[in-house]
Amino acid sequence: xxxxxxxxxxxxxxxxxxxxxxxxxxxxxxxxxxxxxxxxxxxxxxxxxxxxxxxxxxxxxxxxxxxxxxxxxxxxxxxxxxxxxxxxxxxxxxxxxxxxxxxxxxxxxxxxxxxxxxxxxxxxxxxxxxxxxxxxxxxxxxxxxxxxxxxxxxxxxxxxxxxxxxxxxxxxxxxxxxxxxxxxxxxxxxxxxxxxxxxxxxxxxxxxxxxxxxxxxxxxxxxxxxxxxxxxxxxxxxxxxxxxxxxxxxxxxxxxxxxxxxxxxxxxxxxxxxxxxxxxxxxxxxxxxxxxxxxxxxxxxxxxxxxxxxxxxxxxxxxxxxxxxxxxxxxxxxxxxxx
Amino acid sequence: xxxxxxxxxxxxxxxxxxxxxxxxxxxxxxxxxxxxxxxxxxxxxxxxxxxxxxxxxxxxxxxxxxxxxxxxxxxxxxxxxxxxxxxxxxxxxxxxxxxxxxxxxxxxxxxxxxxxxxxxxxxxxxxxxxxxxxxxxxxxxxxxxxxxxxxxxxxxxxxxxxxxxxxxxxxxxxxxxxxxxxxxxxxxxxxxxxxxxxxxxxxxxxxxxxxxxxxxxxxxxxxxxxxxxxxxxxxxxxxxxxxxxxxxxxxxxxxxxxxxxxxxxxxxxxxxxxxxxxxxxxxxxxxxxxxxxxxxxxxxxxxxxxxxxxxxxxxxxxxxxxxxxxxxxxxxxxxxxxx
Numbered sequence: 305x306x307x308x309x310x311x312x313x314x315x316x317x318x319x320x321x322x323x324x325x326x327x328x329x330x331x332x333x334x335x336x337x338x339x340x341x342x343x344x345x346x347x348x349x350x351x352x353x354x355x356x357x358x359x360x361x362x363x364x365x366x367x368x369x370x371x372x373x374x375x376x377x378x379x380x381x382x383x384x385x386x387x388x389x390x391x392x393x394x395x396x397x398x399x400x401x402x403x404x405x406x407x408x409x410x411x412x413x414x415x416x417x418x419x420x421x422x423x424x425x426x427x428x429x430x431x432x433x434x435x436x437x438x439x440x441x442x443x444x445x446x447x448x449x450x451x452x453x454x455x456x457x458x459x460x461x462x463x464x465x466x467x468x469x470x471x472x473x474x475x476x477x478x479x480x481x482x483x484x485x486x487x488x489x490x491x492x493x494x495x496x497x498x499x500x501x502x503x504x505x506x507x508x509x510x511x512x513x514x515x516x517x518x519x520x521x522x523x524x525x526x527x528x529x530x531x532x533x534x535x536x537x538x539x540x541x542x543x544x545x546x547x548x549x550x551x552x553x554x555x556x557x558x559x560x561x562x563x564x565x566x567x568x569x570x571x572x573x574x575x576x577x578x579x580x581x582x583x584x585x586x587x588x589x590x591x592x593x594x595x596x597x598x599x600x601x602x603x604x605x606x607x608x609x610x611x612x613x614x615x616x617x618x619x620x621x622x623x624x625x626x627x628x629x630x631x632x633x634x635x636x637x638x639x640x641x642x643x
Numbered sequence: 644x645x646x647x648x649x650x651x652x653x654x655x656x657x658x659x660x661x662x663x664x665x666x667x668x669x670x671x672x673x674x675x676x677x678x679x680x681x682x683x684x685x686x687x688x689x690x691x692x693x694x695x696x697x698x699x700x701x702x703x704x705x706x707x708x709x710x711x712x713x714x715x716x717x718x719x720x721x722x723x724x725x726x727x728x729x730x731x732x733x734x735x736x737x738x739x740x741x742x743x744x745x746x747x748x749x750x751x752x753x754x755x756x757x758x759x760x761x762x763x764x765x766x767x768x769x770x771x772x773x774x775x776x777x778x779x780x781x782x783x784x785x786x787x788x789x790x791x792x793x794x795x796x797x798x799x800x801x802x803x804x805x806x807x808x809x810x811x812x813x814x815x816x817x818x819x820x821x822x823x824x825x826x827x828x829x830x831x832x833x834x835x836x837x838x839x840x841x842x843x844x845x846x847x848x849x850x851x852x853x854x855x856x857x858x859x860x861x862x863x864x865x866x867x868x869x870x871x872x873x874x875x876x877x878x879x880x881x882x883x884x885x886x887x888x889x890x891x892x893x894x895x896x897x898x899x900x901x902x903x904x905x906x907x908x909x910x911x912x913x914x915x916x917x918x919x920x921x922x923x924x925x926x927x928x929x930x931x932x933x934x935x936x937x938x939x940x941x942x943x944x945x946x947x948x949x950x951x952x953x954x955x956x957x958x959x960x961x962x963x964x965x966x967x968x969x970x971x972x973x974x975x976x977x978x979x980x981x982x
Contacts, residue, residue, distance in 0.1 A: 439886055449824060452832040485788060485874040488713075493791040493871045516875040517882025532832045533872055535824040536855040540879050543856025547778055548887065551918060555911035565907025572894035572901045579890060 305333075306363070307616050308401035309609070311340035312370045312388040313408020315602050321407070322348035324609020329358040332614055337401055340388040342366040367391045370408075373602060377411030381419055389413055393420035396595045403596035403616035405587060407604040414450055414590055414599065421595040424625060426632040429458050430592030431531060432599060433469045434538055437580050440522030444470045445483075447528075448588060449535035459499035459528045463508055464635060465591040466526040468627035472618045478525035481514030483533060489513070495530060503528075506635050545580050586611030589619055591628065596620055644672075645702070646955050647740035648948070650679035651709045651727040652747025654941050660746070661687035663948020668697040671953055676740055679727040681705040706730045709747075712941060716750030720758055728752055732759035735934045742935035742955035744926065746943040753789055753929055753938065760934040763964060765971040768797050769931030770870060771938060772808045773877055776919050779861030783809045784822075787873035787927060798838035798867045802847055803974055804930040805865040807966035811957045817864035820853030822872060828852070834869060842867075845974050884919055925950030928958055930967065935959055 309325055311318040318340055325336050326349075338345050342364050353359060369387040371380040381390055389412055392404040397420045406413040414430070423430055431447030446466040451458060463480045470478040482500055484492035491513055492500065503510040514524055519537065529537070556562045566573070578584055586608055587600035596619050598612045619625075648664055650657040657679055664675050665688075677684050681703050692698060708726040710719040720729055728751055731743040736759045745752040753769070762769055770786030785805040790797060802819045809817040821839055823831035830852055831839065842849040853863055858876065868876070895901045905912070917923055925947055926939035935958050937951045958964075 439889060452824065483875065485791065485871055485878070493869075496871075515882075516878025516880075517885065519879060520882045520886035530832075532824055532835075533875060536822065536872060537875065537879050539824070539855030540858060540876050541855075541883055543854075543859045544880055544883050545887070546856065547859035548884070548915065548919070550778060551915050552911060555914055556908060559910075562908040562911045565904045565909070565911075568904025569895060569901040569908065570904070571898075572891060572904075575894055576887065576890050580887070 305617070305620065306335045306337050306401045307613055308337045308339055308392040308395045308404040309613065310388045310392045310404065310406035310408055311338040311345050313406040313413070314600065314604050316605065317407070318344050318348050319352070320604060320606050321609055323352055323606030324613065325362065326353045326356065326358065327606055327610035328613040329361050331610065332617060334613060334617055335361045336613070337363045337365055337395060339365045339392040339395070340367055340370070365391060365395065371412045373409050375409060375412065377409060377415040380409065380412050381415045389416045390420070393417050393597065397421055402620050403598065405598040405600065405609070405612045405616055407600035407602055407609065410449070410599050413597065417590050417593050417595070417597040421593045421597070424592055424594050424629055427461060427592040427628070429454070429461065430590055431458070431462050431465065432588045433466050433591050434534070434588045435473065435585050436519055436541070438520050438522030441475065441525070442473050442585070443519060443522055443525060443527060445519065445527045445529065445534055445537065446591065447531035447534050448538045449531045450590065451531040453532070454495060454530035456495060456498035456502050459495070459530065460502045460506070461592070461632070462528040463503055463510070463526060464631045465628050466528060467508065468624045468631060469589060469591055469619070470525045471622045471624065471627065472615070475525045477509050480508055480510050480526045480528065481512065481518065481524040483516070483527050483529035484513035485515065487513050487515060499528070508635055542582070582608065584611060586615045589615070591624070594625070596625070644956070644959065645674045645676050645740045646952055647676045647678055647731040647734045647743040648952065649727045649731045649743065649745035649747055650677040650684050652745040652752070653939065653943050655944065656746065657683050657687050658691070659943060659945050660948055662691055662945030663952065664701065665692045665695065665697070666945055666949035667952040668700050670949065671956060673952060673956055674700045675952070676702045676704055676734060678704045678731040678734070679706055704730060704734065710751045712748050714748060714751065716748060716754040719748065719751050720754045728755045729759070732756050732936065736760055741959050742937065744937040744939065744948070744951045744955055746939035746941055746948065749788070749938050752936065756929050756932050756934070756936040760932045760936070763931055763933050763968055766800060766804070766931040766967070768793070768800065769929055770801050770804065771927045772805050772930050773873070773927045774812065774924050775858050775880070777859050777861030780814065780864070781812050781924070782858060782861055782864060782866060784858065784866045784868065784873055784876065785930070786868065786870035787877045788870045789929065790870040792871070793834060793869035795834060795837040795841050798834070798869065799841045799845070800931070800971070801867040802842055802849070802865060803970045804967050805867060806847065807963045807970060808928060808930055808958070809864045810961045810963065810966065811954070814864045816848050819847055819849050819865045819867065820851065820857065820863040822855070822866050822868035823852035824854065826852050826854060838867070847974055881921070921947065923950060925954045928954070930963070933964070935964070
């Protein structure tokens with residue numbers, strides 16, 4: 305099973321991409337296609353794994369163009385047909401790869417995936433799912449940025465897609481909540497109130513409204529929201545962890561006693577950091593496309609890339625797209641006509 | 644200057660309310676009116692400050708009704724005209740108090756404030772402002788829950804009201820950002836894009852889009868958003884701090900070495916906790932009403948109540964409402980016609 309990796313995307317391409325690829329080859333059974341500038345990729349390979357035999361499980365597909373972080377996604381994928389991200393998804397389209405992974409311009413990755421692979425039957429809008437670390441199992445939140453203005457139908461579909469994805473975390477019959485500003489029925493904005501009714505009438509395991517604080521408790525498995533709200537939740541969480549770490553770090557540097565204390569308790573903080581580190585979760589899948597695509601953070605390091613590759617494998621192994629297709633037919637209860 | 648305190652509101656009324664009142668009398672010049680069941684209030688006073696002379700700076704206004712946390716705000720304020728929160732705002736209306744503070748049912752507090760005091764001239768929708776702790780000065784976010792479905796005009800008014808409130812934190816010419824999902828102009832949902840244009844055309848010190856992660860950096864002074872998004876940001880932040888604390892606490896309890904380390908570094912964590920603790924910030928003002936009203940967390944303890952009282956005083960001292968009235972006229976550049 306080949307997975308295509310956009311070797312040029314991200315702030316640290318192709319070095320971190322190649323490092324992630326090497327780790328993935330060492331730790332998993334996957335075969336990889338690195339897509340990008342061949343001489344740059346070979347340069348990284350020679351530096352990072354000069355003698356490694358695993359490189360034989362790796363193909364390189366040369367591309368001449370790269371989509372930069374600041375480019376307009378729609379323009380970029382139209383003009384740069386030979387860009388690494390477009391070619392990576394083209395390999396999936398042609399059946400040469402089972403999935404594509406990119407840490408490049410997220411908008412362009414999304415646009416390339418939809419352009420090349422199209423949507424799954426009955427999906428109105430593909431969306432990005434993100435696994436949040438919690439006190440228990442990860443919670444899948446969807447959408448975290450693909451669709452800024454949504455209709456109730458879209459949130460309903462996110463519930464189905466997010467549930468299918470939660471199988472990756474060994475969740476059965478996932479509990480689904482809708483993100484709102486109070487637990488009581490009837491709380492929320494117009495979008496939430498209408499989507500609530502659709503979810504309540506369906507055969508999904510819908511538990512009602514959940515609040516922002518519930519994201520990290522792990523009492524539900526899937527939380528649906530529009531991509532504007534979801535993206536802000538993601539960035540608020542990242543920003544708060546960063547700011548809190550900085551506040552505590554500054555405090556610790558102020559006294560010898562605190563430094564010693566930190567030294568003794570550091571394993572606890574390392575464990576916490578590992579638990580909330582985006583790199584541990586690899587990337588966020590774009591669900592609803594006719595194939596598998598993983599969007600990684602621009603700042604992804606080798607470990608994040610390796611985890612994203614392994615996540616792509618789990619999505620394939622768990623037949624997430626088949627589940628989505630089935631559930632869209634079975635759970636709709638006529639909702640599809642209202643699209 | 645009298646400030647009216649709803650002594651019955653909140654999970655721990657009247658004990659914590661009375662404790663907060665006593666602290667406020669000890670540490671500030673304010674005079675207080677405690678509104679609620681007189682015998683319950685006197686009971687708390689006798690327990691908490693049996694011999695204190697400061698009690699002479701305190702009046703009690705007896706009320707017979709209490710609005711409970713779960714009640715529908717609109718029904719409750721219509722049926723319970725003699726409830727502590729309604730009477731507290733009535734005292735402001737009659738000029739017997741300069742401000743009212745309540746930790747009771749937030750919706751009812753908001754409804755009571757608007758019913759009794761009305762809106763400031765040219766304000767379409769009062770909103771709740773919240774001060775977030777950051778690496779620098781607190782950042783004012785508005786609205787954090789009063790208005791779940793907003794029009795661009797409302798966000799524009801939140802910018803003016805939030806700026807006026809930022810004077811409490813000694814901010815001059817506040818930098819205003821609009822919460823979105825990317826820093827570039829043109830990113831965001833329909834509401835954000837339209838409000839962006841209104842803000843950009845005004846004479847406000849508007850810096851453009853800010854992202855969720857920017858809330859805690861302190862690089863802007865005021866962040867505007869609709870009340871649905873703002874409330875979720877608030878709850879996500881609270882939930883993440885709680886979950887992170889729990890994860891770290893559990894880790895520390897696992898080893899003697901980590902416990903010792905925590906013991907040595909605990910001043911750092913206590914300082915951090917103080918910095919992010921809602922109780923340090925007291926309460927969130929409802930801005931845009933013709934008077935001063937502070938909404939406190941239901942779980943407020945004495946310190947939170949004391950800080951809310953002191954915040955009410957600062958809002959009065961800084962003439963926040965006069966600033967709002969002036970700026971709504973000066974900065975509108977014709978926008979008021981589009982309401």
